[in-house]
Amino acid sequence: MTFAVAPNSACLSQAFLRNKMKCILRKPQPQLPASNDTVTFLINGTQYTVSASNNGSLNPESRLVDYIRDQAKLKGTKWTCREGGCGACVVTARTKDPQTGQELVRAVNSCLTPVYACDGWDISTVEDLGNRRDGYHPIQKRLAHFGGTQCGFCSAGMVMNMYSLAMSNKNLKSQDIENTFDGNICRCTGYRPIFDAFKSFADDADPEIKKRCDDIEDCGSCPGKSSGGCCSRPAANLPSANLDLSLPTGEKWNKITDLKTTFEILNNHAKNKIKYRIVAGNTGTGVFKFDGPYDAYVEVNNVPDLSVLSVNKSEAVLGAGITLTKAIDFLENLGNTEGFKYAGGMGHHIRRVANTPVRNFGTIAGNIMMKHDHHDFPSDIFLILEAVGAKVYVASSPTDISSYKLVDFLNVDMRGRLIVYFTIPKRKGNYVYRSFKITKRHQNAHAYVNAAFLIKVDPALDFKITEKPSICFGGINPKFVHATRTEDALTGADLADPNTLKKAIKMLDEEVEPDHHLPDSTPQYRKQLTQNLLYKVVLGILGEKADGNLHSGAEVLIREQNSGRQTYDTDEEFGMSPLYKPVAKLEALAQCSGEAEYVNDIPKQQDELSGAFVTATLANTEIKTIDASEALKVPGVVTFITSKDIPGRNSFYDGFMGNGKEEVFVETEVKASGQALGLVVAQSREIALAAAKLVKVEYQESKRPVLKIKEAISKAKEEGTFESAIMYPPFMNVKSPDEPNPTSQYKIKGEFNIGGQAHVQMENHVTLVIPQEDGLLVYAATQWMDQCQMMIAKALNIPNNSIDIKVKRIGGAYGSKISRGTHVAVAAAVASHITRKPVRIVLDMEHGFEMMGKRLPYHTEYEAGFDQNGKIDALQAKVICDSGMYDLDTTSAFAVAFMQSCYNAKGWNLQPGRVTTNTHTNTFCRAPGTTQGIAIIENIMEHVADTLKKDPVEVRQANFLKPGDPLLPCHGKQHEGDIFEGVNLVPNIIEELQRSGDYEERKRLIEEFNRSNRWKKRGLALVPMRYLQGFHGMKLSAFVAIHNQDGTVSISHAGVECGQGINTKVAQTAAHTLGIPMSKIAVKAANNLTAANSDCTGGAITSELVCYAITRACQQIAERMAPIKKGLEDPSWEELVQKCNQGGIDLRGTYQYSANDADVKPYDIYGANLTEVEVDILTGEFKIVRLDLVEDAGKSLSPEIDIGQIEGSLVMGLGLWSEEKLVFDPETGRLLTRNTWEYKVPLPKCIPEDIRIVIMRNAPNPLGVLRSKATGEPPLCLAVAVLFAIKNAIKAARSDAGNTEWFQLDGPVTPEDVVRLSLTNSGEHF
């Protein structure tokens, strides 16, 4: 076994990086002219001037990201969420500190930045760093080299976030780097390789990481050299003039650089009742998107007086315009000053507010005003300031300044007034400050409940509280701030007296009255949090005075830095061949430099139009009328399209089996909220979106929607249709030949529910359709070209051969672009057909969430019988999935097929079923059905073990599948009478994992830990898997052409590159088969000509099957070349190719893999996952301490890529089980978790602190392609171990609470579930 490290080489240090960065900088910057009616800024050294009087297309809401992409034509910068929640749009901004004049280099979310606020900015995008022609930047190279890109859609944002950090001249430490990536989502990689890449720049980088740096940095890569050999770049000379812009769209935009003018303008606006917005960081628009429109904007970023920071005898002063980033530094430093010790904790708290780019520009005043305008906003800044007795100073003129307590400020009329600064008081004496933020996710998540405490205690006097304490909670209800009665009750009380706490808890119970607004957590949980947090504070104050095993309650969970180890074989057997070796992804550098083109990067076409969907806001109703007249009046709107305008079939998808229909636009019946009703087509996306909001829809009376699987089941049971309408007919059952044992020694009965999961691919759904001579050219983000072509042809009633589909790459999909992407493609094609113009539709994230189905939720009812060893001899399970509104991509048949996993299934009868609900048609999502099937059987194993009080591993061992055991017949994968003839690798894997993962020792340590800690618990779980890879009926083709002049090779194949690395594996395979270096090979866009009739990319099998087709296509050519080669003496490749061409040899090969290729057979994939978690029982938060995963990938074709697939898939699975929860409005059926604010996918600190991945060695696959196995989906099935590990931790807490009975834990588990199920009763357990 070898470690995945590159040959020894010293990693280049951070000092090198800085040198390199200096070297890479552009030519000296021009002086930006100061002007009163133009906004001037630099992008990558080029000056852009926006003239207010002559710029019809820009309005005050126009964002920098669009300017960069559409005006500067720099497509490297991407957008996904447009709300500061994903990091795709991050660029670097150089500005000057208005107070000190010092240069500030900061990462900024260009999606939140108004173009008009960029006056004087010097902006760098990913293109500024490096490119193919001039050489790449070290940051770009390292990210590529470490396998930090898959689909690449997040990569530019990652690079620029890192670049901004490095350029802000900090001493780079690994921890800083990790902390900085708290706002950049990567749905593909699982983050570990991104961290490794960037941490390699840190002074304290792990030597293993350093070793991997290789010699990838060479001086020749400095783009600066080609532009004149510059080595440093002075900051652009920023003008500081006021701006007074009268925008062509009618609004005013003032940029102010002094307070006096600011007041004049504000007073004037107030007097004239002009609706205005003060613009500071403008990040508030990421949270409250619909506060406008405004008639005037007053930009105050450049007012020096708003950026003061000072400390005097009695207080510290923070200017209103201080950014959160600056506030952190200031407060953390201030914490070392006598009288301000508490400030350190405040600074620390702010580190968990929003994310780095938001904190870089978001200001304190902006945050406080958000709370002022939206009392229900759980502002952390408000809370911590209020708790310490801060004052806010509000002014309407330089002399008219009033101060308020923060709570009082909430009701102050702010028209014409400005927050100018805040003060926090110096406090003498022993003050304890604690603040908390309990969230869905550790990073970049608003609080369920936040809390801040400032308590003066005297330890010498039994911890007497010597003055009225300050106890504040957020997230309770819009009015609640101070727990005043509790504060009173605690005043003068002795904390060491147990009755004090009891009384305080009782008081809290009485005075805290949380409201309930979905998707917030329940009032019960939030109330309990207030009590538990107070308890934490008290335990912290009492310290050693509290019982030893309670100490764990005092602290919050600390997430340690991430570390990883990846282990795999490499193979020297093939000498120079790149196969079976770790190679960098073909497109990695292009992705890291923004050169990789995605559909929405294709330049705007002549006369191009944009489409925006009008969607239903109600479920389970019918349309009465749709009135688009107002929308059609909007200048620039071209037409509004409904179902009536579709010339052919109104369906974008007929179902995986081709036996259904899903309307492009609803005709009458609205089943789900979010269904498309029509499409506004306009000259720009902005116009189309704005006009779509004006379309009026009247509905008939709606019926209450059925949104949950259990509701649908109960309804069917009540109506007596459960068996007939929900359960599939018996022939679909997966059943052993033996009947279940009716007299099993032990019997259990239970249920298990699994939630849905949104795909959250970073590239939103998008299509560009261009009319051409013989039909339509379609650039679609689809995993299924054939389906796209067919459905467009049907909708338009045109022949299939009039449609050309092209897919170069897609920015992530995970199944979302199998059937769902076609919706956008068909709608765009209809619009293009009608208007005869190019039409582009790019969904925004919210529309994507609302319009698109997701992973299917599941409900299982089971009964099992077993003996004293846990050997199951009877199992009846009804496995029901929620197909959403149409039963088109249902997966419960897969689920039951996968339930046998690595077990003997004697006496099993598994019955699949499905319900329909008033939610969108649910669809395939990475490891569809398989994930649930394996989770369901593993949950049953846990239940059996719990009943017998045995280690669940022993129970699993008692059930292992052995050679000669019957296999359950299931849907073409296994047949009636099949017996297991292979080798079940699971027992060996488990043995190895138990050894390498110190299973027994860790189990012992965990038991000890749990005994000694009442309020922190650890849990360990080991989950094995046998995954039936059987999607072999698919058809996938490849086309290979060798160019005679230079012997280079072009390939186009049927697989869609969506981050899984298919192009790299294809190039490796072709290079291997033809015996040439990979550098000779280019993989071109997939298209429906060379890949006609191919199936979709999915099921994790596409790479292998396409590699099969590639091998055959290359072999065809090689066979034709062989006679010529024979006649030549040791020819070079180029010579051979030329001679073949001269000899009339066809140098093109094509092959379609299909079920007829009998040498490729279904096979099993084995693996296991050992996961350890730590849970805070008082808050319900958890972290993954360590995760060891072993997977059998056969003989991995490309180990770095397979490791990436394993980690990425695993982390998506961790999200499914422990984070991502979908919540619908029970009345309207509308999805409430439809953006990054409410729906939380894993961020870097969600991944295991210590993650160790092993690709099994010496495990070639005799049945698969080139002895390899699929990797993209199976690891997701293993992620369920996290659920069981959390469950085991909860179990330990329940046991302390006196309950050792089995309990049901469904996925995804939330902190609220943890607290509820831990039986933490505040009254009883304190």
Ligand SMILES: Cc1cc2nc3c(=O)[nH]c(=O)nc-3n(C[C@H](O)[C@H](O)[C@H](O)COP(=O)(O)OP(=O)(O)OC[C@H]3O[C@@H](n4cnc5c(N)ncnc54)[C@H](O)[C@@H]3O)c2cc1C
């Ligand atoms: C993705 C994301 C996550 C976030 N997470 C959290 C979180 O976890 N906890 C939390 O507390 N906050 C969170 N926030 C909120 C964030 O802290 C605020 O967006 C930020 O502080 C606002 O500052 P700004 O300068 O950008 O304000 P702007 O957006 O510029 O302005 C916001 C409001 O303040 C007004 N305003 C600005 N300056 C002044 C002034 N001097 N006087 C009077 N009015 C003024 C504006 O008119 C506007 O109404 C999050 C924001 C985002 C985008």
Ligand code: FES
């Ligand atoms: S697009 Fe800007 S943060 Fe998501």
Ligand code: FES
């Ligand atoms: S590579 Fe990060 S989202 Fe795909």
